[in-house]
Amino acid sequence: MSEAAAPPQRSESYMRGLVLVGSAGLFWSLGGLFFRFVEDATVWQIVAWRTFFLALSMTLLIAWRYRVAMVGVFRGVLSPWGLVAAVGTAAANTLFMWSLQYTYVANTVLMLAAAPVISAVLSWFLLREAVRPATMIAMAGVIVGVLVMLSGGLGINIGFADGFAVTFGERGGDKPDQWIGDILAVFVVIGFAFIVVAVRAGRSVEMMPCIVLGAAMACVVTATISLVDGAGLAISGNDLLWCAMMGVVQMTVGMALFVTGARHVPAGELALLSLTEVIFAPIWVWAFLSEVPVAATFWGGGIVFLAIVVNAMTGMRRRHPLPQA
Numbered sequence: 001m002s003e004a005a006a007p008p009q010r011s012e013s014y015m016r017g018l019v020l021v022g023s024a025g026l027f028w029s030l031g032g033l034f035f036r037f038v039e040d041a042t043v044w045q046i047v048a049w050r051t052f053f054l055a056l057s058m059t060l061l062i063a064w065r066y067r068v069a070m071v072g073v074f075r076g077v078l079s080p081w082g083l084v085a086a087v088g089t090a091a092a093n094t095l096f097m098w099s100l101q102y103t104y105v106a107n108t109v110l111m112l113a114a115a116p117v118i119s120a121v122l123s124w125f126l127l128r129e130a131v132r133p134a135t136m137i138a139m140a141g142v143i144v145g146v147l148v149m150l151s152g153g154l155g156i157n158i159g160f161a162d163g164f165a166v167t168f169g170e171r172g173g174d175k176p177d178q179w180i181g182d183i184l185a186v187f188v189v190i191g192f193a194f195i196v197v198a199v200r201a202g203r204s205v206e207m208m209p210c211i212v213l214g215a216a217m218a219c220v221v222t223a224t225i226s227l228v229d230g231a232g233l234a235i236s237g238n239d240l241l242w243c244a245m246m247g248v249v250q251m252t253v254g255m256a257l258f259v260t261g262a263r264h265v266p267a268g269e270l271a272l273l274s275l276t277e278v279i280f281a282p283i284w285v286w287a288f289l290s291e292v293p294v295a296a297t298f299w300g301g302g303i304v305f306l307a308i309v310v311n312a313m314t315g316m317r318r319r320h321p322l323p324q325a
Contacts, residue, residue, distance in 0.1 A: 016261070017264025021261040021262060025274050025276030025280070026254075026277070028251075028281075030250045032284065032285055033281075033284040033289075035246065036288075039236065040236055041239040044222045044223075045232075045233060045239075049233075049243035051093055052223075053246070055212050055215035056247075062208050074213075076206060077205065077209045079202050080202070082210060084194060085195045086210050087194075088191045088192065089217075090221070091187070092195065092214075094218050095187050095188045099181045101181065102177045102178060104175065104297060105284075106282035107182055107297050108188070113277075115189050115196070117135060117142050117311055118189055122194070134311055135311055137307075141310075146186065150183070208259070258274075
């Protein structure tokens with residue numbers, strides 16, 4: 001006799017979770033487009049205002065979500081692992097904007113897709129957590145993909161039109177300093193990996209308070225730098241609007257959708273659903289701004305994307321084996 005179908009209520013909550021987590025990726029994917037819409041503000045000014053709006057809106061979200069328990073939620077951030085997560089958040093948020101300044105949006109977000117795999121390997125190295133063989137293979141694929149993407153910024157072109165060929169040309173297409181942004185994106189991924197490891201290691205550490213503290217750190221540091229170098233903090237209304245959109249709409253709304261939907265979706269599927277960010281971020285800047293990266297981005301990004309999908313799917317099968325007849 002076959003197993004009974006899942007209760008309708010459970011099925012509905014699962015579908016709701018899929019929609020919410022997938023929508024979170026859509027909101028996160030808007031960051032590159034919003035950054036490109038900023039006209040005159042410096043990167044330091046952008047980071048300062050973006051993280052200001054992020055810290056403010058995320059604090060309001062936590063207050064609404066936890067109410068009287070809000071103080072207890074923030075207490076976990078004051079632990080050593082909580083501070084590691086906050087510093088990782090500050091560094092990742094700052095370097096993310098600088099990466100977008102130098103390289104294509106597609107390069108940055110495709111490298112960010114490698115964060116789950118790198119987090120797993122970092123957890124093995126620091127916390128001695130077991131790592132599946134499939135994850136180690138995926139890590140090798142991620143390294144290959146990242147190296148291919150980096151090759152585009154260095155003027156190394158890979159083609160298959162007349163058979164496999166490697167040629168050397170102008171660095172980075174229309175972005176001669178692309179290699180700088182690509183390398184910064186690698187450090188962004190490492191920053192996010194440390195956040196994940198810190199949250200796993202510190203049981204009282206929660207993601208949203210870490211984001212608030214990290215955003216506040218980044219805001220203070222970058223605002224100080226902007227004031228010292230003479231740029232100040234005054235920016236146009238247009239630029240302020242898009243900084244607010246990055247902090248509130250892209251980050252806080254996206255995180256609210258993700259946290260709400262993640263309760264109803266198995267952990268193994270979250271990595272796959274979050275890839276909506278990787279898929280749509282390059283589409284937005286292509287559709288609105290005609291930004292098309294170099295060929296190496298497609299080859300390397302495809303390798304990274306495939307490695308992440310295979311790793312997530314094998315993890316799902318391991319956690320949810322097929323019922324025996």
